[in-house]
Amino acid sequence: STKPSTNQSTTEKPLQPCQETPPGLVGRLLIEFSSPMSMERVQRENPDVRQGGKYSPPDCLPRQKVAILIPFRHREHHLKYWLHYLHPILRRQKVAYGIYIINQFGEDTFNRAKLLNVGFMEALKDDEEYDCFIFSDVDLIPMDDRNLYRCYEQPRHFAVGMDKFGFRLPYAGYFGGVSGLSKSQFLKINGFPNEYWGWGGEDDDIFNRLNAIASPWTGVAVWGHCHGACGTLGHDTDLGGAWLCSSWLGTALFNQGQVYFARGLTLEVSGLGSVPPWCPHTDPTLLLAPSISLNGMKVSRPDIRIGRYRMIKHERDKHNEPNPQRFTKIQNTKMTMKRDGISSLQYRLVEISRQPMYTNITVEIGRPP
Ligand code: UD2
Ligand code: MN
Numbered sequence: 001s002t003k004p005s006t007n008q009s010t011t012e013k014p015l016q017p018c019q020e021t022p023p024g025l026v027g028r029l030l031i032e033f034s035s036p037m038s039m040e041r042v043q044r045e046n047p048d049v050r051q052g053g054k055y056s057p058p059d060c061l062p063r064q065k066v067a068i069l070i071p072f073r074h075r076e077h078h079l080k081y082w083l084h085y086l087h088p089i090l091r092r093q094k095v096a097y098g099i100y101i102i103n104q105f106g107e108d109t110f111n112r113a114k115l116l117n118v119g120f121m122e123a124l125k126d127d128e129e130y131d132c133f134i135f136s137d138v139d140l141i142p143m144d145d146r147n148l149y150r151c152y153e154q155p156r157h158f159a160v161g162m163d164k165f166g167f168r169l170p171y172a173g174y175f176g177g178v179s180g181l182s183k184s185q186f187l188k189i190n191g192f193p194n195e196y197w198g199w200g201g202e203d204d205d206i207f208n209r210l211n212a213i214a215s216p217w218t219g220v221a222v223w224g225h226c227h228g229a230c231g232t233l234g235h236d237t238d239l240g241g242a243w244l245c246s247s248w249l250g251t252a253l254f255n256q257g258q259v260y261f262a263r264g265l266t267l268e269v270s271g272l273g274s275v276p277p278w279c280p281h282t283d284p285t286l287l288l289a290p291s292i293s294l295n296g297m298k299v300s301r302p303d304i305r306i307g308r309y310r311m312i313k314h315e316r317d318k319h320n321e322p323n324p325q326r327f328t329k330i331q332n333t334k335m336t337m338k339r340d341g342i343s344s345l346q347y348r349l350v351e352i353s354r355q356p357m358y359t360n361i362t363v364e365i366g367r368p369p
Pocket of ligand 2: 137139311314
């Protein structure tokens, strides 16, 4: 070598893990869709994003690698706004991420959940280190950067308060809009259904899958009985003869001294001696012994004040008509999920193209039978 070594100190500090709560967040954001947006502007304002829409924080070691998957067809206008708002937010959230647009080829009926299954497979082919998958509509922008796009101990539902629903959950089991599962959570439920063609139902099917696996709390029940507005006690043959206590808020299963709470997301039980707050009419002897173990799945959500979203207003797209089968299909998730999912996924890759702000994956996924 002919180059003299410089005397500059090269004592590079090893990167520290990124902080649990990123320090540079700003909180509530102003989101609007009236000013015009261009891809050039998005690129100009996000010079640190690498080809294919990838980013990793330069100043700390990110705890997770997140693939963000967006089901897509003919929504270029929305995509510009999504990228414009999300890249800076994700950067502040100090996470390593890649953006994948899963573009349905052709004009057959749209299939959101199947596209997301394809996204899962293709993102892992692109980078096997992804351990977290976030599934987002292209028209949904978070209004608060404290809504952290990462995976959690339990499957995450991010879009809890949408403007179009008056910033509230439309129903307790709502799982639409934006959600996130770790790789192992996703595989536990055999991914998403492939058989929901057209609009609606697929998000409820995913929610049902999480519940079918779920026993968010298991413990020893000291009791009981359930009455009044909170439902009735009955015998549920489908669940192997367990006792079922159902209410509009949740379902508790009693089986040989064990209690399982399915639909756990609205239930909070704080242990021995407390009355479950979700059911004021429940016999107060419905108690859990302290041996509660967390081994199932329970949807986790951000605070309603933080999980606010704006949806870009739009008409229903062509070839995404409401699916008339959705109501009967979501009754059968427990049976269909074993055969219909990531294990049965078939598709034909048309093209992968790396754009500056995202990776585009165009795919042929067939059409309804
Ligand atoms: C609701 C849910 C959504 C999904 C859908 C039913 C909200 C905010 N979102 O969305 O998560 O459960 O109902 O399927 O409640 N798309 C295209 N091109 C198309 C059609 C759809 O790109 O031609 C994509 C796009 O990412 C869009 C998403 O699919 O945001 C959902 O479709 P939508 O926006 O038409 O349905 P919406 O708003 O009722
Ligand atoms: Mn929408």
